[in-house]
Amino acid sequence: MFYREAGDFKTSYTDDSQTFPIKFDRWRYYAVLAVAFGVIPFIIDDYWANAVLVPFLIYAIAAIGLNILTGYCGQVSLGTGGFMAVGAYACYKLMTGFPEISIVFHVIGAGFITAGVGALFGLPSLRIKGFYLAVATLAAQFFLVWLFNKVPWFYNNSASGQISAPERTVFGIAVTGPNTEAWAKYLICLCFVVVLAWVARNLTRGTIGRSWMAIRDMDIAAEIIGVNPLKAKLTAFAVSSFFIGVAGALFFSVYLGAVEVGEVFGIQKSFLILFMVIIGGLGSIFGSFAGAAFMVLMPVLLKNVLVGQLGWPTDLAAHLDFMIVGALIVIFLIAEPHGLAQLWRLAKEKLRLWPFPH
């Protein structure tokens, strides 16, 4: 009844182009932020942080990043895992090289380094499209993982070949290393997510976002009306890689603490994030969150139900988990190829008219 535009008049173009044009949406958004910042940090425990919330937030950043490239600019990438690895290793080198600087800057710096690497591997996109580009980015995936395994400089010659995050603090509170509290991990990830989602939204609704979407929808027409395809594609690769690099840096330093590159940032990671983007909805920031939530929560939920409630053996549940998640993805793609974001949009359309049918 109260979810509609009626009576909510816009008197300037700035008002009209805001992210949540409906007042109810705006308040709901503030409510979500208030709960995320004001309530969850006080009730969070290690299980919720490590199994659900922290991976959800980090994957959301990565999914937004891939969504910018694939959903908004139409360039398919299978190199997400590799770019996350770049973020992780860049963060590690920065952390160990400049220990006096705040971890926040290390993570952002890792993002910028990944942006440069991403733009470099984006160069083939100027010549090739679609599946061929996907294969080219696949090469990036394997090359980067190989590089971080082979060159000892990247892991500071450690005997195990792993990288592990030393303890770093923000405002005197440990956010990396073994002594980190659950709420600190959660809060630092949440801060990055909120800021980056806001940046992503700003970029995608403005000039750059329109140039990306123009390239996605019809690249020849885009070029003829004045979009520089070189600039549009390379900025998409750079911005996307920035997000993915930050996600990789947080994944390594805050979430895992120690990383073996082939295991953590392998091709599975690339596909996982691609699934998030496709299930969540291509070309939607909300979809990135929804997809990340789906892919993180579904296995946890299944495990809790199968092992916790039904008492099945863990290994059987683990196998079934693969099958059920796989089947869900297939069913989902057939039933709603535009993802969770589209379902959400339809629900809002209905809600706007409710209680009337039309």
Place this chain on the structure above:
Amino acid sequence: MKDMSEGYTTADGRKIGGTMMEMKNITLRFGGVVAIKDISFDIREGEIRAIIGPNGAGKSSMLNVISGFYIPSEGEVWFHGSKRPQMKPYQVAQQGIARTFQNIALFKGMSTLDNMMTGRMTRMKSSMAQQAMWWGKAQKEESEHREAVEKIIDFLEIQAIRKTPVGRLPYGLQKRVELGRALAAEPKLLLLDEPMAGMNVEEKEDMSRFILDVNDEFGTTIALIEHDMGVVMDLSDRVVVMDYGKKIGDGTPDEVRNNQDVIDAYLGVSHD
């Protein structure tokens, strides 16, 4: 060669200025196929110039040469009195040349408004950092351009579909939005590739009115390709006729109508 500063007055009393664009001996080859063969013509400031010809005559190729999508194998393109160096299509757009397409080439996933805002791409100046923060110039620029686009939305009478994704619009409206996207760039020269293809009589009348109004109100020079001879003869000030990549006629609609080569090309000639 004609004097560059020469102008003329049309039958309905509009003053046409000097030469805006001049195509000099354009030849376009694709391997062994000659799409355009040694064609020269000019487009004057403020005029409506039509390019007509049977299917496969090379009209669209000509438009593609003008918009920089094809690079002519031989010949020169002169724009505003200077020879145009080889440039990319988006650089041509920056010079003030906009176009529509024969088969609608809108950005289907974007709203009408976003499509038209994209048309103003060449005028957007804010940096990526400003856009990321949605701060200062980026926000101000967005509102200013929105205002300019809204004027064109009013002009084309498409207020109601402002926020509709263009993929959902019917064909006639899509054509109109595409014209709007080209107009949003505030071009000096507007190229229309069959703006009335596939339309019914009412839609054609609407579109003709828009084309005349654009020329009249904004002073935009227009070059158009069209198959409907009634429309072409009514709208255009001068007509170029092409056949098999060659120019077979050039002049006012009346001159062209009475040109024997043109009549032969359209009606066919018996060879006995």
